[in-house]
Amino acid sequence: MPWPFWLRLPVSLQALALQLLAAPIAWFIWHAVMLSIPLTFLQWLLVAVLQGAIAALLSLSLRMPWWWWWIQFLFWPLLLCALMLPVLVTWAPLILLVLLLVFGGVYRDRVPLFLSSRRTLQALHDLLSVRHSMAKVIDLGCGTGRVTCDLQQMLPTLNMVGIERAFLPFALAWLRSRITRPRPAIALGSFWGSHLGDYDVVYAYLSPAPMPRLWEKVCAEMKDGSLFISNTFEVPGVVPDQVITVDDWNHSKLFIWQIRHDRQGK
Numbered sequence: 063m064p065w066p067f068w069l070r071l072p073v074s075l076q077a078l079a080l081q082l083l084a085a086p087i088a089w090f091i092w093h094a095v096m097l098s099i100p101l102t103f104l105q106w107l108l109v110a111v112l113q114g115a116i117a118a119l120l121s122l123s124l125r126m127p128w129w130w131w132w133i134q135f136l137f138w139p140l141l142l143c144a145l146m147l148p149v150l151v152t153w154a155p156l157i158l159l160v161l162l163l164v165f166g167g168v169y170r171d172r173v174p175l176f177l178s179s180r181r182t183l184q185a186l187h188d189l190l191s192v193r194h195s196m197a198k199v200i201d202l203g204c205g206t207g208r209v210t211c212d213l214q215q216m217l218p219t220l221n222m223v224g225i226e227r228a229f230l231p232f233a234l235a236w237l238r239s240r241i242t243r244p245r246p247a248i249a250l251g252s253f254w255g256s257h258l259g260d261y262d263v264v265y266a267y268l269s270p271a272p273m274p275r276l277w278e279k280v281c282a283e284m285k286d287g288s289l290f291i292s293n294t295f296e297v298p299g300v301v302p303d304q305v306i307t308v309d310d311w312n313h314s315k316l317f318i319w320q321i322r323h324d325r326q327g328k
């Protein structure tokens with residue numbers, strides 16, 4: 063079991079620490095095997111693969127989530143390959159800027175940008191059109207506005223609101239909202255500052271990391287009878303009232319809770 067101080071570190075610092083630990087090990091192994099042959103690109107690539115493999119093994123042994131094993135393994139080989147492409151090097155500052163504008167806030171809530179599938183939209187439409195067609199709905203972290211704008215168009219009686227913290231996705235969602243009828247509201251900011259009691263339906267497609275804290279917010283703020291829908295990510299230890307499996311490429315699941323304060327104990 064990893065030590066308590068280790069578990070308190072943000073996962074990005076854990077990953078960095080393991081890469082720093084892996085570097086001298088990889089270097090030592092390389093020199094033991096290859097002696098002092100000067101490094102060509104291919105050999106550098108092998109060193110990067112060796113370093114990645116050691117960092118991935120360390121991540122596995124310290125029980126980091128499985129996707130970190132892959133990040134740790136692929137980081138240096140991919141970086142090395144990218145450096146060999148002159149076009150990437152020339153455009154590096156612009157690429158970095160775009161990445162920062164899209165993913166710059168990931169270190170806070172550990173929620174990157176990926177979009178709900180079209181079939182998920184259809185499932186949401188089918189769910190809401192039965193008894194919630196006039197609902198006020200918020201999409202927490204609306205990304206480029208796919209759910210907020212498309213669902214608004216599919217079910218015009220809804221009152222859709224999207225909030226997004228990353229600037230570039232927000233700008234795209236806002237532009238999209240301008241050509242959507244009726245027009246949904248798109249706000250720039252963190253959903254932690256939104257009052258969820260103002261909505262009949264709260265939709266979230268985030269990551270496992272913020273779910274326990276988000277559930278506390280849901281229980282503290284949402285009204286009796288309102289719906290909390292989480293795409294893919296469960297609330298640890300809280301059984302949903304309904305689960306809809308979507309017929310898309312990764313069989314997304316919509317976990318749905320109907321808020322009842324007598325039951326939720328708030």
Ligand SMILES: C[S@@+](CC[C@H](N)C(=O)[O-])C[C@H]1O[C@@H](n2cnc3c(N)ncnc32)[C@H](O)[C@@H]1O
Nearest residue numbers: 171173176177178203204205226227252253267
């Ligand atoms: C997985 S994407 C989902 C996008 C969209 N809701 C959808 O379903 O297609 C999650 C989005 O939440 C945003 N996000 C993460 N934490 C946030 C926060 N505290 N406030 C607002 N947006 C946040 C991220 O920038 C990202 O764009």
